[in-house]
Amino acid sequence: MRESGKQKVINASEIGNYLYCRRSWWYALQGIPSENQQSLADGKVAHQKIGRQIRQVKLIRRVLLVLLILLIAALGIYILQGAAR
Structure with missing residues (x-):
């Protein structure tokens, strides 16, 4: 997720990652590497x-x-x- 001005922009890949595994998406958003x-x-x-x-x-x-x-x-x-x- 990146910020464009004051709004956060979510791309299609992130949506796919979220739908596949919400926890994995959240970890990536927090910068936590996969184990x-x-x-x-x-x-x-x-x-x-x-x-x-x-x-x-x-x-x-x-x-x-x-x-x-x-x-x-x-x-x-x-x-x-x-x-x-």
């Missing part, structure tokens, strides 16, 4: 790994789509050349 730093670090690493895997899958899907389009185009050209004979 399970290792679990948080492990979770961050796991999320980064999942993110990389998702990006790889998306890239593979795009490559396969391009290959499929090229295959269909080549097949179409082959058929048209055979019909022209």
Whole structure:
């Protein structure tokens, strides 16, 4: 939470944190660090790994789509050349 003039501004992330765990949100607001730093670090690493895997899958899907389009185009050209004979 930050202050803008005389008003306190709450962002969407803070609302999400509050809804997920009110006590955790309150501790963060008080500046009290979490006691399970290792679990948080492990979770961050796991999320980064999942993110990389998702990006790889998306890239593979795009490559396969391009290959499929090229295959269909080549097949179409082959058929048209055979019909022209």
